[in-house]
Amino acid sequence: MAVASQRGAAGAQPAPFELSLLRELVEERCGAHFPESRERLLTRALAQRATALSLAGYSDYYHHLRRSPRADEEWQALAELLVNGETGFFRHQPSFEALARHVLPELARERLGSGVRALAAWSAGCATGQEAYSLAMVLLDGVPGPSWQVKVSGTDLSQAALDRARRGRYRAAEVEALPAACRDRHFRPVEGVPAACEVGPALRAAVEFGRLNLARPADYRLGSQDVIFCQNVLLYFRSERRPAVVGALAGRLKPGGYLFLAPGEVVGLKLPGLAAARLPDTLAYRRTG
Numbered sequence: 001m002a003v004a005s006q007r008g009a010a011g012a013q014p015a016p017f018e019l020s021l022l023r024e025l026v027e028e029r030c031g032a033h034f035p036e037s038r039e040r041l042l043t044r045a046l047a048q049r050a051t052a053l054s055l056a057g058y059s060d061y062y063h064h065l066r067r068s069p070r071a072d073e074e075w076q077a078l079a080e081l082l083v084n085g086e087t088g089f090f091r092h093q094p095s096f097e098a099l100a101r102h103v104l105p106e107l108a109r110e111r112l113g114s115g116v117r118a119l120a121a122w123s124a125g126c127a128t129g130q131e132a133y134s135l136a137m138v139l140l141d142g143v144p145g146p147s148w149q150v151k152v153s154g155t156d157l158s159q160a161a162l163d164r165a166r167r168g169r170y171r172a173a174e175v176e177a178l179p180a181a182c183r184d185r186h187f188r189p190v191e192g193v194p195a196a197c198e199v200g201p202a203l204r205a206a207v208e209f210g211r212l213n214l215a216r217p218a219d220y221r222l223g224s225q226d227v228i229f230c231q232n233v234l235l236y237f238r239s240e241r242r243p244a245v246v247g248a249l250a251g252r253l254k255p256g257g258y259l260f261l262a263p264g265e266v267v268g269l270k271l272p273g274l275a276a277a278r279l280p281d282t283l284a285y286r287r288t289g
Contacts, residue, residue: 014043014058022046022062024271029065030157031215031245032082032236045081049074052233076159083158083236087127089178090134092231094281095260099135099227102279105259110256119148124214124249125233126154129165129207131175133148133199135229137186138208144266153222155212161165162209168199168241217248224254231262246285250274253287 016021027033028124031058033041050061053074065071065078090096107119118191119139119222121133132154156162172195184205190196199207214233228249234242246269250259259274261284269276277284 012057012200014046017152018058018062019043022058025062025065026082030079030082030223031241033238035044043084045078048081049078050238062172074242079157080160087130089130089175091131091219092262093218095229095284096134096138096281098282099260100138100142101225104138107256108144112144117147118151119143119226120223121152121227122222122229124230124253125146125154126159126165126209126229127158128153129168129209131231132165133168133203133209133227135184135227136203140206150206152207154207154209157211157213159211162211168204169196170198171195172197196223214245220252222232222252224258225252226254228253228257228258229260231260234261234265237260241267247271250287251287255287257287257289258284264275275283
């Protein structure tokens with residue numbers, strides 16, 4: 001592997017065997033699979049980090065990831081370059097409509113019947129927070145009364161995205177598509193910054209954020225959830241690994257809870273204890289046991 005070190009990383013392409021080793025290492029650690037269609041993103045990120053560390057080439061970077069005492073720190077820096085932070089409020093509108101119109105009223109009746117006035121939801125892969133805040137808005141606006149407790153957890157692999165999510169500050173253009181009543185209820189202007197707004201106190205209090213790698217189910221520390229959204233995240237995993245990830249997510253659902261996925265991310269999924277939910281234009285499963 002010395003040949004790569006002599007060529008240098010900056011501006012050079014990794015040798016096929018180097019790229020293969022690094023691709024396998026990234027998938028082992030982060031769960032993210034980079035097929036040929038996404039190879040350019042991986043190569044660019046590897047080159048950028050190797051150059052930032054003043055390493056001679058991809059081989060040296062591979063050894064740094066494997067053996068350096070600061071490998072954990074470097075994995076975080078690399079992950080920031082590999083994840084896609086594209087998101088938005090109520091990104092897949094049919095899923096949120098199904099949650100508001102069908103799922104939430106049903107869950108509220110069931111919880112109320114058992115004497116519980118609390119709902120918990122999880123945005124798994126929340127990026128910069130819009131999905132988590134969207135979940136909180138639906139729950140806060142849809143529970144039967146003010147005595148209900150709503151808690152939404154947002155997790156992501158990117159610490160930079162989570163930092164922005166915690167700040168809860170967005171460009172006015174990012175919320176302009178929301179209904180006026182929703183904007184007025186849940187957001188407020190940022191003083192001195194005309195083109196920005198931030199989440200209001202009630203919305204902020206309902207949402208918490210934390211870093212989590214979905215490729216490592218043993219690290220899950222969240223309690224049982226009534227609703228889980230995991231949309232546009234499974235596409236990072238090999239198709240054969242997706243059922244295991246879904247199974248780990250479903251294991252965090254309360255009986256009767258719902259798991260929302262992005263249409264097309266899994267096909268013909270069959271897992272014990274999960275049943276497909278018939279909701280308009282939505283891919284969702286309900287925990288039956």
